[in-house]
Amino acid sequence: MITTQQWHPSQAAPTAFTDRKSLMPIWGGQNIPENEWLSLWNEKVPYSLTQDALAYLHIPFCAGHCVFCGFYRNAWKESYSQIYTDKLISELANEAQLRRQSQGKIQAVYFGGGTPTALATEDLVRLIRACYQYLPLADDCEFTLEGRISHFDLEKAQACIDAGVNRISIGIQTFNSALRKRMGRKHSGEEAYTYLQQLCDLNAVIVADLIFGFPNQTDEVWANDIATASTLALSGLDIYAFNCYPFLPINRLIQKGTLPPPQPFAVQSQHYAYAVQQLLAKGWLQVSNNHFAYPDRRERNRYNTLVKSDISCLAFGSGAGGNFGGMSYQVQGDLQRYLETPSEQKALSFMSQHGQHKKLLSQTQYSLELGFLEPSLFADNPQAQDLLLEWQKQSLLRIEADKIYLNTSGRYWSPTLVRQLMMTLPND
Numbered sequence: 001m002i003t004t005q006q007w008h009p010s011q012a013a014p015t016a017f018t019d020r021k022s023l024m025p026i027w028g029g030q031n032i033p034e035n036e037w038l039s040l041w042n043e044k045v046p047y048s049l050t051q052d053a054l055a056y057l058h059i060p061f062c063a064g065h066c067v068f069c070g071f072y073r074n075a076w077k078e079s080y081s082q083i084y085t086d087k088l089i090s091e092l093a094n095e096a097q098l099r100r101q102s103q104g105k106i107q108a109v110y111f112g113g114g115t116p117t118a119l120a121t122e123d124l125v126r127l128i129r130a131c132y133q134y135l136p137l138a139d140d141c142e143f144t145l146e147g148r149i150s151h152f153d154l155e156k157a158q159a160c161i162d163a164g165v166n167r168i169s170i171g172i173q174t175f176n177s178a179l180r181k182r183m184g185r186k187h188s189g190e191e192a193y194t195y196l197q198q199l200c201d202l203n204a205v206i207v208a209d210l211i212f213g214f215p216n217q218t219d220e221v222w223a224n225d226i227a228t229a230s231t232l233a234l235s236g237l238d239i240y241a242f243n244c245y246p247f248l249p250i251n252r253l254i255q256k257g258t259l260p261p262p263q264p265f266a267v268q269s270q271h272y273a274y275a276v277q278q279l280l281a282k283g284w285l286q287v288s289n290n291h292f293a294y295p296d297r298r299e300r301n302r303y304n305t306l307v308k309s310d311i312s313c314l315a316f317g318s319g320a321g322g323n324f325g326g327m328s329y330q331v332q333g334d335l336q337r338y339l340e341t342p343s344e345q346k347a348l349s350f351m352s353q354h355g356q357h358k359k360l361l362s363q364t365q366y367s368l369e370l371g372f373l374e375p376s377l378f379a380d381n382p383q384a385q386d387l388l389l390e391w392q393k394q395s396l397l398r399i400e401a402d403k404i405y406l407n408t409s410g411r412y413w414s415p416t417l418v419r420q421l422m423m424t425l426p427n428d
């Protein structure tokens with residue numbers, strides 16, 4: 001097996017920047033005072049579907065706290081399943097009543113978490129059916145259920161597909177059993193592999209998430225992760241760079257010396273370049289910076305791509321974030337407060353008015369996610385032009401007459417490119 005270092009390190013531009021951080025979607029917005037939230041909400045909801053949109057439902061529970069993960073919120077208890085599903089369904093039903101001026105269709109629904117697959121089968125089925133009942137889903141709507149192996153056997157998966165899910169995204173992270181154990185994962189790499197093999201036989205688009213840049217994830221471990229994933233009949237594969245946020249439990253293990261530090265950007269960028277090269281060579285298509293689709297296996301990756309654009313996204317469930325009508329909002333992330341909010345009232349915990357550059361931010365994020373940039377977006381901005389020329393010199397991108405194309409190294413660094421481009425804009 002070749003190692004990632006042996007393969008063409010120049011494609012990785014390993015030291016282009018010292019930081020790799022995304023801009024929050026609410027960047028540049030203006031906070032709305034709390035006393036205005038509900039009236040503004042009620043005023044705007046009737047117009048929230050004048051155009052096509054996405055819907056995101058958040059299920060913020062996990063049976064365990066995986067040490068690497070930035071999404072953990074609440075410990076899972078079986079008793080939450082029914083209560084939380086009832087609350088989500090009432091949130092969907094209430095909003096359906098208010099949404100009167102609707103010509104737009106929901107192009108993609110995403111159940112994200114936490115661990116949506118932790119909900120009991122009957123509750124997941126009720127929730128999926130409620131989406132079909134209360135949301136105007138497009139005929140070809142992509143309907144994704146995110147989850148993990150634990151508490152999600154094939155019968156449960158089949159019941160969700162029968163109810164209307166057509167895409168299942170499973171967090172695998174790595175197939176290396178020792179590393180999985182360290183990261184707090186219950187199943188071995190072999191069990192994860194066999195599980196995915198069986199899942200791929202179901203009539204749905206099956207996607208797996210892998211992470212690169214974990215501590216102890218050597219060239220060999222990563223090369224094996226990519227080789228293993230690509231032998232499965234998956235429709236889609238996500239490869240995410242490990243973000244070692246300061247609040248993650250893994251930092252305690254690193255401080256104690258139980259684990260070495262995570263791989264630096266220099267190694268991460270090489271691991272990224274290696275995965276891109278290997279997957280393309282094996283016939284996969286790169287459909288966004290982090291996502292690969294295998295031809296003719298029906299993968300569209302619609303939600304994950306469109307959510308970076310300026311399309312509206314309706315949000316439901318504790319901790320979910322959405323936007324429409326020129327504002328962004330967050331549903332109450334405190335579980336008890338969410339559950340206790342009267343059913344006829346949206347449980348809001350944040351609202352902001354979009355800033356003047358929001359459309360440009362969405363356009364930039366969306367197109368860089370797809371691997372290019374329209375030159376017209378920053379044509380009248382000399383500072384941005386200088387940056388683009390500098391990045392061309394560093395081989396992060398190629399400026400051509402019609403478009404600016406990201407190289408593989410530019411695709412790895414795209415969160416930083418977006419951030420630096422937006423920082424050139426006047427802030428008034």
Ligand SMILES: C[S@@+](CC[C@H](N)C(=O)[O-])C[C@H]1O[C@@H](n2cnc3c(N)ncnc32)[C@H](O)[C@@H]1O
Pocket residue numbers: 068069070071112113114115146147148170171172173209210211240241242243244245
């Ligand atoms: C919302 S999480 C849900 C994962 C799912 N509950 C599971 O247990 O696999 C979705 C994906 O985010 C990615 N992720 C989580 N923490 C991350 C981090 N610190 N850096 C990069 N990606 C991360 C993982 O690949 C994960 O599968």
Ligand code: SF4
Pocket residue numbers: 061062063064065066069070071072113114115148171
């Ligand atoms: S990886 Fe999944 S189960 Fe683990 S803490 Fe994150 S969201 Fe929860």
